[in-house]
Amino acid sequence: MTYLKHIGKYFMMLAQVFKRPQKARVFKEALFKEFDELGLKSLGIVIFISFFIGGVIALQTALNIDSPFIPKNLIGFATKRSVILEFAPTFCSIILAGKVGSYITSSIGTMRVTEQIDALEVMGINSLNYLVLPKVLATIFFYPFLIVLAMFLGIFGGWVVGFTSTMFSEIDYMEGIQLDFNPFLVKYALIKTLVFAFFIATIPSYHGYYVKGGSLAVGKASTQAVVWTIILIVIANYLLTQMLLT
């Protein structure tokens, strides 16, 4: 029953979020601020993680190919597929759920416990629309770019491993990443990213907005928000894969 109550409340929250902003100029300012906070400030961690993950995938694949009958270009092929299909969209979204999700919950939660949200409401402002809509739009518009960048950097990370080690040649790797390229897989990854970006913005906002208590409650809400966002990303990943690839 509690879960149903939360689901209902979450959808009621969304109904308030997706209303027309009260003042376009204020909304634009908030949107650009969120592009910076949720998007640009996440660039570093995405670049760092995707580069090394790509490198590790290439390394692991190379280490596990013992048979001389398996062509070496499989390393590039496997790295490309793993990075595009899972590591860039899903793994990076899980990382972003931790980084951005906790930021969203704690910032909105702190506003709640310090009565800043009440102050907005008293002024006659739709606080959910003002606080959450810019976050949703910022993540939905920015994260696909972030994930495409993660794809490139992941594949590049694999190439660097080939370049710096003697385990496989760059030529084999390049051949592998060009082998059997299917553009739909990128589309699939971007569709997943949009869904994950929506979760990353709305679930932590829900936990922050409805927090009750003090700073301890905000801390607990942040943890819960990250856990629930990751759970939903994993479930959505499974369902979307079923729907789009099978």
Place this chain on the structure above:
Amino acid sequence: MIIVNKLHKGFNDVQVLNGISTTFEPGKTSLIIGQSGSGKTVFLKSLIGLHTPESGTISFDGRINTKFTTDEKRQWRQEIGMVFQGSALFDSQTVEDNIMFPLKMFKKQSEEEMIERVNFVLERVNLENSNHKFPAELSGGMQKRVAIARAIVMNPKYLFCDEPNSGLDPNTAILIDNLIQEITDEYKITTVINTHDMNSVMEIGEKIVFLKDGKKAWEGSNKEIFKTDNEAVVKFVYSSELFKKVRLAYLNETK
């Protein structure tokens, strides 16, 4: 004028407000006092529309707030200024942006006009040259003054303050009280203050409403509170030796 009629409000099984009726007049500073848990905050939050009453009405110059249409509610919201207990300033915005925020949202003014208005209200609360500071860089008293400036920037008809001088030293508390009273007189605002501070009661309580267990147990002015023999009020207001002496001195003086 605000007229409250038989206001009831509860949460789950706990009834917090039990049929409160009272009036708050324009140009007067009205105080709500009472022990912790007496329902003061719920009462104030019901007045400003953050809680919806279960029954009873609150009328703002003849307009009942639970019967507002969306447009009427938006209009009414702009007539309200609120000073929260912890100031509730937006951490990520400067003093200027905090005060300018309601103007940006609701007024069609140029940037220059808005800054002019912000400077005017900042001057009014004696905080000139603080425009570009962030709330975290200000003392508690200064934050309260910024909160007052933000509350009056839209020229409200009604000003509500939730414990405006809690956590402040006595000097600053008196400054804040005087500032609120001056603003109330100057702009003929209907001001309602929720307080625990007995100094405020003595100094600016033109009308005092004493709540006990969610009911109005007494109401009167700061002069009448000295003379009252209402047991609950006497026990609450004159619990300290100092105020007992003040009361005695006042009664002897007026004999």
